[in-house]
Amino acid sequence: MNEILTQEKSIYLQISEMIESDILRDIILEEEKVPSTNELAKLYSINPATAAKGINILVDKGTLYKKRGIGMFVSKGAKEEIRERKKKEFSEYFVKKMLTEAKSLGITKEELIAMIREGNEL
Amino acid sequence: MSELVCKGICKKYKEKEVIKNIDLTLESGKIYGLIGRNGAGKTTLLSLLSSQNPVSGGEITYNGQNIWENKEALKHICFSRELNPTSNNGVGTLKIKDYLKTASIYLPGWDSAMAERLVSEFELDVKQRMGKISKGMLSMVTIIVALASKAEYTFLDEPVSGLDVVMREYFYKILLEEYAESGRTFLISTHIIEEAASVFEEVIMIKKGELLLKENAEELVSRAFHVSGKAEEVDAATEGLLKHQVENHGRSKGLTVLLEPGQQIREGYDIKIQSLNLQNVFVALCGIGEK
Numbered sequence: 001m002n003e004i005l006t007q008e009k010s011i012y013l014q015i016s017e018m019i020e021s022d023i024l025r026d027i028i029l030e031e032e033k034v035p036s037t038n039e040l041a042k043l044y045s046i047n048p049a050t051a052a053k054g055i056n057i058l059v060d061k062g063t064l065y066k067k068r069g070i071g072m073f074v075s076k077g078a079k080e081e082i083r084e085r086k087k088k089e090f091s092e093y094f095v096k097k098m099l100t101e102a103k104s105l106g107i108t109k110e111e112l113i114a115m116i117r118e119g120n121e122l
Numbered sequence: 123m124s125e126l127v128c129k130g131i132c133k134k135y136k137e138k139e140v141i142k143n144i145d146l147t148l149e150s151g152k153i154y155g156l157i158g159r160n161g162a163g164k165t166t167l168l169s170l171l172s173s174q175n176p177v178s179g180g181e182i183t184y185n186g187q188n189i190w191e192n193k194e195a196l197k198h199i200c201f202s203r204e205l206n207p208t209s210n211n212g213v214g215t216l217k218i219k220d221y222l223k224t225a226s227i228y229l230p231g232w233d234s235a236m237a238e239r240l241v242s243e244f245e246l247d248v249k250q251r252m253g254k255i256s257k258g259m260l261s262m263v264t265i266i267v268a269l270a271s272k273a274e275y276t277f278l279d280e281p282v283s284g285l286d287v288v289m290r291e292y293f294y295k296i297l298l299e300e301y302a303e304s305g306r307t308f309l310i311s312t313h314i315i316e317e318a319a320s321v322f323e324e325v326i327m328i329k330k331g332e333l334l335l336k337e338n339a340e341e342l343v344s345r346a347f348h349v350s351g352k353a354e355e356v357d358a359a360t361e362g363l364l365k366h367q368v369e370n371h372g373r374s375k376g377l378t379v380l381l382e383p384g385q386q387i388r389e390g391y392d393i394k395i396q397s398l399n400l401q402n403v404f405v406a407l408c409g410i411g412e413k
Contacts, residue, residue, distance in 0.1 A: 002350040002369050002376020003394055004402065025392055027352050027374045035371070043371065 001027060001035065001043070011046055015054025020063065020082050023074055030074045034064060061085075124150045124185050124198070126171065126275055126307075131180035133166055133331075140166050142331040143180070148309065150274060153301060155322035155339065156311040159408050163331040164311045165204070168277045171309070172201030184275075197230045200273030204280050205260040207253040214253030218263060221252055222270075231272035240266045240296070244289075257284030265293060269300055278310045282317070290314065294321050319343075319400040329408050339400060346403045350376035351393035359391040366406040378406035 003018050005011055022028045035043065040051035055072055058064040063078045075081075102112050126148040133141035140163045148154060148171075158164050169175035171182060173189045173196055181188055184195040207214045213221065222241075226232040241248060244262040252260065261284045268278045282290045298321065301308065309326075312318050325342055327334040335342070349356050353375040360379055368377040378398065379387065387395060398406070406412075 001371040001374035004348050004350075004376070004396055004398070006396070021394070022374060025352050025355075027372065 005044055005046070011044075011050050012053035012057065015040060015044075015046075015051055016057040019054070019058060020086075023063070023079050024082055024086070026079075028074055030076050030078055032074055033070070034072045034074060036071050124274065126182070126184050126189075126199070128171070128182050129180050131170060131182060132178045133163075133170055133175070134178040140331050141170065141177075144328075144331075144333045146326065146333060146336060148275065148307060150307050151305045152307055152323045153297075153321060154307070154309045155315075155318055155325045156309055156328070157313075157315055157325060157404055158311075158328040158334075162328045162408075164328060165279050167328065168201050168279055168309065168311065169203075171275075172196075172199050172277055174201055174203075198274040199277075200229055200268060200271035200275070201277040202264045202268035202271070202279070202281075204283065205252065205264055207255070207260065214251065216252050217249055218246055218252060218255070219248035221263060222248070222266065225267045225271070229267075229271040229273065233270045233272050236272075237266050237270035240269065243296075258286065258289065261285050262289070269296065272304070273306070275307045275309070278308065280311055280313065282312060282314055290317060294318065297321065315401040315404055316399055322400075325400065327404065327407065334407060343398060343400055343403060345381045346378060346398045346406065347381070347387060348376065348378050348396040348398055348402070348406075349387060349393055350374065350396070351391070355391040355393050359388045359393050361388070363387070366412060367409050378402070380407070 001018065001022055003014075005014055019028065019034055023030075028034055034055070037048045037052045037055060040046070040054070041048040044051070055064065059066065059072070061081075062075055063082060064072045065075050066072055098112075107115075128144055128146040131141060131144050132139065144167070156164050156167070166175065170177050173182070173191070176190065183189065184192075184198060187195050189195045189199065205213060216224070218241075222237055226234060226237070240262075244259075244266070246255075246259060246262060252263070255263075261281055264278070265281050268276050268281065282293055285293065294317070297308065297310075300306065310318065310322075319339060322339045324336060325339045326336045349360055352373055353370065356375045356377065360377065363379045363381070363385060366378040366380070368375065380403070381387070
């Protein structure tokens with residue numbers, strides 16, 4: 001919740017990703033209330049509509065749900081769901097990107113596996 | 123290679139100490155950025171450096187010669203002050219052309235061709251009176267004086283204040299052109315930090331009259347990091363480091379560290395580490411609540 005916003009990505013995406021990573025890191029627990037749109041707006045000096053857009057992405061995904069008149073809460077099972085989704089994104093995004101880069105550098109499959117093993121030991 | 127050196131300079135206005143024991147060396151051929159909050163002493167420092175204002179203590183020298191009332195040394199220094207149409211020094215009643223003419227008399231290196239070229243590029247009407255033109259146009263006049271002075275050490279006090287974004291970008295462009303051509307030294311104060319960050323070679327930060335740091339701009343930015351995550355993890359990863367702008371929100375915590383040589387953020391913690399820009403660094407060091 002205390003990250004700084006960058007210029008590289010849309011703010012609403014950064015807001016939703018920040019909440020997701022806070023759930024993964026147990027900074028916000030399941031069934032706990034997330035900061036309101038206005039709190040987020042104040043915290044990051046952003047327009048409340050932008051903050052709401054970030055929150056709504058997570059509502060659509062089922063990560064957050066609304067308790068009428070009280071606020072937004074983290075759904076039960078949200079942490080596991082985010083972890084699964086991130087894993088999938090990891091293989092689709094990071095791994096694919098790594099393989100492309102490795103290919104352009106002429107790194108063989110064996111070399112790449114050895115590098116990952118080595119990295120893992122650190 | 124010339125240099126302008128301040129040794130232990132102080133400035134008091136009655137009881138109020140606005141510049142406190144500053145040691146500073148400006149080397150020739152660099153563009154320096156002077157940043158500090160409102161009232162930090164930027165304008166006072168520039169006025170001392172150009173001998174427009176006497177120091178209360180300490181000494182400023184140009185190549186070893188004290189600059190105070192030193193005509194030879196002051197030939198090499200120009201401070202183009204920020205102008206104010208309502209200031210009571212009579213500037214408001216002058217026409218732009220008369221103001222520039224006055225500047226040309228006082229500044230021995232005056233380049234009138236350059237002044238004329240800038241007047242037409244800025245589309246200024248020189249017949250207008252200084253008291254009647256906009257803040258942005260006044261800034262343009264101060265820029266013209268600074269650049270056309272051709273002084274080896276040129277100080278600009280908030281040259282971009284009041285300028286629109288197009289003119290601000292244009293100013294930095296002509297500044298860099300002049301710098302590339304002449305190798306003059308520029309010391310520029312600004313509050314619009316990020317726009318100027320890539321222009322500055324070194325940054326001079328002052329805070330409440332004291333010199334906070336003078337450092338290569340890129341090196342400064344490269345050792346500043348924002349750390350965030352779960353409070354315990356952030357605390358563990360940054361243990362022993364000097365922390366700035368610490369913010370808590372529930373279990374989450376965010377803070378900024380400026381790593382000294384040999385220091386590092388500890389590995390193995392589930393935290394997010396983000397690099398900063400010059401403006402972030404400035405806010406971290408001089409923001410509200412920083413002692």
